[in-house]
Amino acid sequence: MGQDRAAEQEQHREADGPSEAHRPEADLSARLERLPVGHPSSPCRDDGSRKPPPPDLADYELPLPDEAGSPADSDLSVTDQARTSPDGFWYWKGDKLSSEQSLIADRATTRCLNAEGRDVNGDYGEHGLTPAMRRIEARLDHGRLAEDTEKFALKDPDRFKEKFARLIGRYPGADIRELVDSIPDGIRYTLIFDFDYYTAGVAAGHAQLESLGYERIETKPSWDSDQYKGVNSQWREPAAGVRFEVQFHTEESWDAKQKTHAAYEKIQDLRTSVDEVERLREYQRQVVAEVPIPPGALEIEPYKKEGQARA
Amino acid sequence: MTEQIVYYAMLRSGDTPAQPSGLARRTFTPEGRVDETLRADFTWKRDSAIYEWERGEELGADLVEVSEAEAQALIERFREKWSQEG
Numbered sequence: 403m404g405q406d407r408a409a410e411q412e413q414h415r416e417a418d419g420p421s422e423a424h425r426p427e428a429d430l431s432a433r434l435e436r437l438p439v440g441h442p443s444s445p446c447r448d449d450g451s452r453k454p455p456p457p458d459l460a461d462y463e464l465p466l467p468d469e470a471g472s473p474a475d476s477d478l479s480v481t482d483q484a485r486t487s488p489d490g491f492w493y494w495k496g497d498k499l500s501s502e503q504s505l506i507a508d509r510a511t512t513r514c515l516n517a518e519g520r521d522v523n524g525d526y527g528e529h530g531l532t533p534a535m536r537r538i539e540a541r542l543d544h545g546r547l548a549e550d551t552e553k554f555a556l557k558d559p560d561r562f563k564e565k566f567a568r569l570i571g572r573y574p575g576a577d578i579r580e581l582v583d584s585i586p587d588g589i590r591y592t593l594i595f596d597f598d599y600y601t602a603g604v605a606a607g608h609a610q611l612e613s614l615g616y617e618r619i620e621t622k623p624s625w626d627s628d629q630y631k632g633v634n635s636q637w638r639e640p641a642a643g644v645r646f647e648v649q650f651h652t653e654e655s656w657d658a659k660q661k662t663h664a665a666y667e668k669i670q671d672l673r674t675s676v677d678e679v680e681r682l683r684e685y686q687r688q689v690v691a692e693v694p695i696p697p698g699a700l701e702i703e704p705y706k707k708e709g710q711a712r713a
Numbered sequence: 714m715t716e717q718i719v720y721y722a723m724l725r726s727g728d729t730p731a732q733p734s735g736l737a738r739r740t741f742t743p744e745g746r747v748d749e750t751l752r753a754d755f756t757w758k759r760d761s762a763i764y765e766w767e768r769g770e771e772l773g774a775d776l777v778e779v780s781e782a783e784a785q786a787l788i789e790r791f792r793e794k795w796s797q798e799g
Contacts, residue, residue, distance in 0.1 A: 573725060669764060
């Protein structure tokens with residue numbers, strides 16, 4: 403076994419051409435190859451077989467939203483498309499909805515569309531959530547809405563159905579109309595605050611939303627999570643009772659969310675193998691570990707409206 | 714070696730840990746964590762619910778860890794409840 407490993411290592415050394423040997427990464431690679439069996443940094447396992455290569459972080463990154471053609475809630479990681487059968491059944495990535503369930507989801511996304519505020523031409527007036535969020539933005543001294551807010555305010559209808567299908571599977575005894583109404587992010591916004599003003603900005607954002615008559619359902623701070631950093635909140639607009647989500651980020655936490663979004667989607671994809679999920683979680687942990695925590699962010703209080711689920 | 718399993722009651726609006734709407738479990742395997750939820754036919758199916766809750770980005774449901782005995786009692790309760798509703 404040890405001889406096999408030595409031969410394998412020798413082959414690797416021979417594969418490194420002269421030009422490679424002068425590159426720092428080639429030097430490092432060669433030094434790692436010479437480590438004894440059992441050393442934690444050795445590229446080989448104790449039995450001499452080679453360990454799988456570490457994940458290439460670039461494989462899981464999405465371009466940032468300010469780069470051309472890069473949606474914040476991207477479909478780029480999904481190669482297959484949702485489909486609806488002639489009898490109205492909806493299918494995507496192993497999830498499915500009956501024709502009745504699909505219709506219920508369609509009605510819910512229509513309610514979201516109406517509440518969001520755009521007209522049939524995609525233009526906005528005074529009515530609706532997006533114009534209201536723009537008014538809130540104008541009142542914030544150190545915060546702004548994320549780029550392309552209007553483009554991403556409405557959740558993609560197939561992603562909405564995907565979430566609905568998963569809720570139906572998880573809660574077999576629940577009323578499906580209640581389930582569809584409980585989806586919090588059919589409409590969603592992101593407010594980004596300057597680092598030093600973040601905690602005050604979260605409070606100011608909440609106060610502005612409440613001053614416009616929106617009912618707070620939940621505030622969930624996640625600055626202590628190793629997989630995601632930010633504060634997500636859920637609200638209900640009083641006119642039609644439609645729920646919407648507002649996320650609060652710093653520039654750094656927003657960037658981390660963008661970078662890890664494809665990995666997050668892949669983790670949620672039930673076709674992803676268990677060991678791949680573990681690698682993706684580790685990748686997310688690495689990205690999120692680089693996000694600095696703004697002053698006071700760890701003290702932001704969670705909130706859940708009376709009557710909502712609580713531990 | 715016995716695989717460790719952790720159970721979670723899944724709470725929706727108005728639920729309590731004693732009366733949740735769903736049940737999830739995490740099995741620690743040599744390959745990694747396998748997360749599943751209990752389905753209407755009382756089989757376990759892979760699901761990212763536990764991960765979503767841990768991550769913190771998803772809103773709505775809360776998960777509360779329960780013992781294996783509590784999980785079994787919940788399964789029996791669901792068996793009665795879901796058969797009546799189904």
